[in-house]
Amino acid sequence: LAKTTQPISMDSYEGQEVNITCSHNNIATNDYITWYQQFPSQGPRFIIQGYKTKVTNEVASLFIPADRKSSTLSLPRVSLSDTAVYYCLVGDRTDDKIIFGKGTRLHILP
């Protein structure tokens, strides 16, 4: 499993766009990049997954450069309820398990 590095914490304000970058220099050809979100005292929740270029859904966008050694999760116009821990994960889609790191603790301020 490729090692990932992401900021330990970030602060932002309501209404702002938040970008969380994750480094994964050793990403393998078969690996996908996946982001999960975890609110306090809840289970993690899948946000988005991509392989290359850009993926967008109703919650977020994921930008992946051509070399795939990093990725950026973009949350548009955040609200207080987006305060959570965000996990960047890299692995084969048939991996039998998720190995969570410490994630990025995002704190949205009013």
Place this chain on the structure above:
Amino acid sequence: EPEVTQTPSHQVTQMGQEVILRCVPISNHLYFYWYRQILGQKVEFLVSFYNNEISEKSEIFDDQFSVERPDGSNFTLKIRSTKLEDSAMYFCASSGPLAADSEQFFGPGTRLTVL
């Protein structure tokens, strides 16, 4: 929207007692998982289960732990003789029906407190 459910939401037990944590995965999913999260720490993988057998387990999942799918809907985690350090949130997850359906759907968790 289908969801994973877990019972109980909170379980308090005495050290040395057996506990069974229950999960109902999403109905058409075929891959099942247990994770735990000690307060303030990372989510840790315990075990994955497919086709009525364990497909992978972590070092944490020792002989004190077992999993079972007793019927077509439930997926259980048993801790045979609980220790203080087993106190944690335990999350069940499911995915599928295809192996490439990598999104795992997590339940709300069971908070286990061992006294």
